[in-house]
Amino acid sequence: MAAVHIPPAWALPESEATPEPVYRNRREVLALAAGALLLPALGCGADPDPLEGVPRYPRPVKRNPRYTLDRPITKKPLAAAFNNFYEFSTDKSAVWPLAKKLTLRPWTVKLAGECKRKGPVDVDLILRKLPQEERLYRFRCVEAWAMAVPWIGIPMRAFLKWVEPTSKAKYVRFVSLHRPTEMPGQVRGRGEFAALFPYAEGLRMDEAANELTLLATGLYGRTLPKQNGAPMRLIVPWKYGFKSAKSLVRIEFTKTRPKTFWNDYAPREYGFYANVNPKVSHPRWSQAREWLLPSRSDERATQLFNGYGAQVAALYKGMNLRENF
Numbered sequence: 001m002a003a004v005h006i007p008p009a010w011a012l013p014e015s016e017a018t019p020e021p022v023y024r025n026r027r028e029v030l031a032l033a034a035g036a037l038l039l040p041a042l043g044c045g046a047d048p049d050p051l052e053g054v055p056r057y058p059r060p061v062k063r064n065p066r067y068t069l070d071r072p073i074t075k076k077p078l079a080a081a082f083n084n085f086y087e088f089s090t091d092k093s094a095v096w097p098l099a100k101k102l103t104l105r106p107w108t109v110k111l112a113g114e115c116k117r118k119g120p121v122d123v124d125l126i127l128r129k130l131p132q133e134e135r136l137y138r139f140r141c142v143e144a145w146a147m148a149v150p151w152i153g154i155p156m157r158a159f160l161k162w163v164e165p166t167s168k169a170k171y172v173r174f175v176s177l178h179r180p181t182e183m184p185g186q187v188r189g190r191g192e193f194a195a196l197f198p199y200a201e202g203l204r205m206d207e208a209a210n211e212l213t214l215l216a217t218g219l220y221g222r223t224l225p226k227q228n229g230a231p232m233r234l235i236v237p238w239k240y241g242f243k244s245a246k247s248l249v250r251i252e253f254t255k256t257r258p259k260t261f262w263n264d265y266a267p268r269e270y271g272f273y274a275n276v277n278p279k280v281s282h283p284r285w286s287q288a289r290e291w292l293l294p295s296r297s298d299e300r301a302t303q304l305f306n307g308y309g310a311q312v313a314a315l316y317k318g319m320n321l322r323e324n325f
């Protein structure tokens with residue numbers, strides 16, 4: 001994730017010092033190696049499979065045909081080996097090996113605030129009670145890399161029906177796990193982010209209730225890998241990836257707009273809305289184009305709302321998207 005003190009890799013002086021094609025190749029090799037595509041060929045000893053031990057999804061799920069892609073599905077080892085999950089590491093390729101230590105059961109999600117169904121619920125109860133389906137979604141990180149993933153998840157709409165927010169609920173806050181014993185990036189003294197956790201994100205109620213919003217519980221026909229935010233994470237495909245908080249332990253309904261991790265950290269750089277928008281640049285780089293994992297040279301134009309305008313544009317009618325970025 002690009003932050004104030006950690007600019008994206010291609011903005012570092014290092015990238016200026018290295019001729020672009022050389023630099024690009026090095027990055028690609030790193031990303032690919034992390035994706036376990038090159039390691040076997042290179043004969044490295046350690047098990048390089050980032051999906052090793054990730055079980056198949058425990059029940060049949062149907063693909064919802066309504067959501068189609070304009071690009072190939074990203075190779076699964078890449079989606080599982082190139083991760084932003086700062087609780088483990090700020091190094092994308094280091095996340096999945098570190099995440100192996102995370103304990104997934106028991107796992108409780110607390111429902112709180114302005115809703116009728118309050119209190120702790122076991123994630124397995126949620127999985128038993130609520131419907132799950134597969135959806136192919138584009139995914140766009142604020143850093144300009146993009147992927148396309150077959151997620152499995154609970155439509156947030158179904159979840160809201162079950163939780164019954166009151167009429168006072170105007171926003172939903174999603175909070176990620178805080179467990180320094182299993183998340184090295186949360187250990188005090190290990191970098192500037194340690195003190196800022198838990199990671200939390202938020203949506204307006206109407207955004208949460210949009211048909212696209214998903215509580216993801218799986219990908220590529222498997223349960224969600226730890227590095228991708230197991231056992232349950234948010235997916236909001238028309239917004240930059242940082243809105244999609246991982247490993248949720250609390251979902252809270254609030255009357256006022258909640259504080260969110262990146263907006264709080266650098267409000268000029270990361271807005272609350274974070275809607276994908278080619279015309280609204282990040283202060284340090286353009287958002288006009290994106291590149292598809294794993295190759296920086298596989299570039300294309302960024303689409304407003306990540307191409308989901310038909311479903312979401314009405315949510316922002318009359319709003320100035322430059323001010324409400």
Ligand SMILES: Nc1nc2c(c(=O)[nH]1)N[C@H]1C(S)=C(S)[C@@H](COP(=O)(O)O)O[C@H]1N2
Binds near residue numbers: 142228
């Ligand atoms: N708890 C938590 N959630 C998080 C992050 C994080 O660091 N911690 N990173 C975000 C960012 S910046 C992105 S791009 C996506 C990456 O999801 P992926 O690793 O499954 O591709 O997760 C988002 N959710």
Ligand SMILES: [Mo]
Binds near residue numbers: 084140142241242
């Ligand atoms: Mo991101």
